[in-house]
Amino acid sequence: MDPSQVKIPPMKDLTVDNITENAIRMNSLCEDERTRYVLERLVTHLHDFAKETRLSSNEWMTGLRFLTEVGKICSDVRQEFILLSDVLGLSILVDSIDHPKPSGSTEGTVLGPFHTHEAEEMGQGDLMSHDKNGEPLLVVCTLKDTNGNPIEGVKIDIWETDSSGHYDVQHPDRQGPDGRCIMRSDKDGIFWFNAITPVPYPIPHDGPVGKLLKMLHRHPYRPAHMHFMFEKPGFDHLITALYLRNDPYETSDAVFGVKDSLTVDIGKAGPEYAKKYNVSEDHALLTYDFVLVSDAETRALREKNSKIALDKLGRKVKMVNGLPVPDLD
Amino acid sequence: MDPSQVKIPPMKDLTVDNITENAIRMNSLCEDERTRYVLERLVTHLHDFAKETRLSSNEWMTGLRFLTEVGKICSDVRQEFILLSDVLGLSILVDSIDHPKPSGSTEGTVLGPFHTHEAEEMGQGDLMSHDKNGEPLLVVCTLKDTNGNPIEGVKIDIWETDSSGHYDVQHPDRQGPDGRCIMRSDKDGIFWFNAITPVPYPIPHDGPVGKLLKMLHRHPYRPAHMHFMFEKPGFDHLITALYLRNDPYETSDAVFGVKDSLTVDIGKAGPEYAKKYNVSEDHALLTYDFVLVSDAETRALREKNSKIALDKLGRKVKMVNGLPVPDLD
Structure with missing residues (x-):
């Protein structure tokens, strides 16, 4: 130049x-x-x-070498920088900032590194996990807006591990996607499917992030959970998960994802559900009522929270495309 | 577990x-x-x-993807995380913190990503660059301690680019090391050698760090300089460089390395040097008197600076192995 x-x-x-x-x-x-x-x-x-x-120069070099290793182990099916962000609490923080939730709506949580774009679309009542060693679980959910109206036609991504605690992509010999699906809510905002009861599992800990956790005497486990992601134009993209109450790792999740409002009990189908969904009365049952927030409401709440937080810090800002920049006027 | x-x-x-x-x-x-x-x-x-x-979640993902790319491009001969640290001003900051210099001693500067461990040991007066397109340069230096006494037997690493602005390792077809050498100071603390006049050059900018600089409308150039590294037990490891005065990039170095005390003029040998070092009187000449600091003096100054800086921040610390930790007593 x-x-x-x-x-x-x-x-x-x-x-x-x-x-x-x-x-x-x-x-x-x-x-x-x-x-x-x-x-x-x-x-x-x-x-x-x-x-x-x-x-110190030595510590600086140790840090740069660590980051290099984190980059080197990333692949199409492994994102170690997301994992690093997860275990440092950054992922849950960014989700909380970017997707604030008004009270009464469903809270978000960490995406994790195992969402893929290859799940198949399923109909109501279909089976999304073919692991014969898992405990069969009936899942029945509703989807409403903050005014209590059902939302039809929401694209719902659902994914969980098999009974050994591994996602499909973690099996080198897998034949195709399993333990994951895409569904649509019906006109009453209902979606239901058959899955297996989630189990606790360790995040991948054979790489640099695992070494870091070991050095810090932290375990790599996540409590049992099932992931959900909701998309429909006009509504804020919701990435969340449901956690099983009383899981041994409920209060020490390696990636800080557990929230009280997302913690559920696995029950029994009982006579009503057994009849309606064609399962035995003692079949395991999970029910949950999800509430989505509109884009407009989320944006207003995000900007309001930003203003309050930055005012507290004494930073004069203005919003550009919904994000703060210094207000130099 | x-x-x-x-x-x-x-x-x-x-x-x-x-x-x-x-x-x-x-x-x-x-x-x-x-x-x-x-x-x-x-x-x-x-x-x-x-x-x-x-x-935002999008910005977070952009950042993680950027770091992944930085890791992916690293190799045996390219350390993109050092480059990233350099262009963000972190490298020069860490060097300044870890290797503080009492007044009158030679300041340090960035190591850069091109030091290798394969340079050959050379004798006084030897030729360290075989680039025939470079301007031949006689370099005559002294090496003293802070009391003005010459230091014998210091291991000195010296490296520079060729006349095209590339280090040896940047040429895929190179035959072996060139433009780099290791010397030892003699009993009078003198070391002298033949090189070429340094030229300005861009840091590697075909990777993610280059893209970042471009987005920020920053150029990737470094002013002309020659690297030096000094090692002798009892003395603080000195990583430094000499910069050519009036280089077009003297005040906009992409990696923030230039210091006034390290900026030099290239002169002419003149009658005395011409006779003593067997060159013509108008041969280009670079002279410099380096001053090394003892380990003990550096450590004392580092701890003193730490205490002052952390006191200013209101942090109560104690020193453990020369580095601060919170003092909880």
Whole structure:
């Protein structure tokens, strides 16, 4: 490039005391104000982290090597950076910020690294897990908006492990998708299907994130749960899961996903459900009433929460495309 | 693992307001107090970054994909995470914290990703670059301690690009190391060698870090420089470089490395040097007097700086192995 075109404000002689402001200035030529703000905060926190820990060159190199290993182990069926974000509590934090829920609606939780795009569409009552060692489970759910009206035609992604605690993609010899499906809610907002009772399982812990957990004396287990994802234009994309109450890992989930409102008891079908859904009366039963929030309501709540949080921090911001940037006017 | 062995304090229902303290508590079982402190600061800053930017799920995923790409492109001869740390100003910051310099000693600067361990040992006056297109340069240096006494037998790593701005390892068809060598200072603390005049060059910018720079409208250039690394037991490991004054990128170095005290003029040998070093009088000449700091002096200064910086932040710390940890007594 032609050096005469360099527009970066002159700098040199960078010290502990002036490197941060200079790095921020260096990034200030970007025309997108959201990118500038995100980079400004990123550089500030990265530098403050090093300053407050007095990070040594050895520790810095250990960190860079760790991140390199995390990148190297990523593949089409393994996303170790999501896993790292999960175990550091960042994933659940970002979900809570971006998908705030008004009271009475269904809370979200971590996506995890095992959602795929190859699940097959299923009809009401179909069987989504073919694991013969699992305990058969009837799942009957309703889907409503915050006014209590049923929502028809929502695309619902559902996925769970087999009875050994592994998702289909974790079996190298798998024949195709299993333990996952896509359904649509009917005109009464109902969807129901046959699955197996979820079991607790460890997140993949044979890689760098597993080594980190081991060093920190943390276990890699997640309590038993079933994942759900809901999509319909006009409604906020909901990524959530239902957790089994009294699971041994209920209060120490490796990825911080458990919420009281998402914790359920597995019951028995009993005479009414047995008759209606053609199962025995002691068949395991899971029921849940999901409540989706509209896009407009979510956006308003997100912006309101942002304003409150940033006001508390003394940051004057304005919203651009629903996200805060410094208000310099 | 046996769930009855879980020692993690119970938690669930994690929200924007309580996830950080819970994540820190989850990491608190580690017995090493330095690791606990580094993790505590890391989680705090990572979460504060997300809270202050109100990071969206899309931005989070963009960030994770970027880090994955950075990891994927790393190889034996390319360390893209070092490059990322360099362009964010973190590398120069960590060097400044870990290798503080008393006044009168030679300042350090970024290592960069091109140091290797295959350079050959050379004698005084030998030729370290065989690039016939480069401008021949005589380099004559002295090496002293902070009391002005010459230091003998220091291991000195020296490396520079060829005249096209590429290090040897960047040429896929290279025959062996070139433009790099290891020397030893003599009993008068002198080392001298023949090289070529350094040229400005871009850092590797065909990968994710290059894309980041482009998005930020930053150029990838470094001003012309020659790298030096000094090692001798009892002295603080010095990683530094000499920069050419009036280089077009002197005040906009992509990796923030330039310091006034490391900026030099290339002169002419003149009659005295011409005779002594057997070159013509108008042969290009670079001279520099390096000053190394003892381990003990560096450690004392590092601990003093840590105390001052952390006092300013209101953090009560004690030093363990030269690094701060919270002082809980």
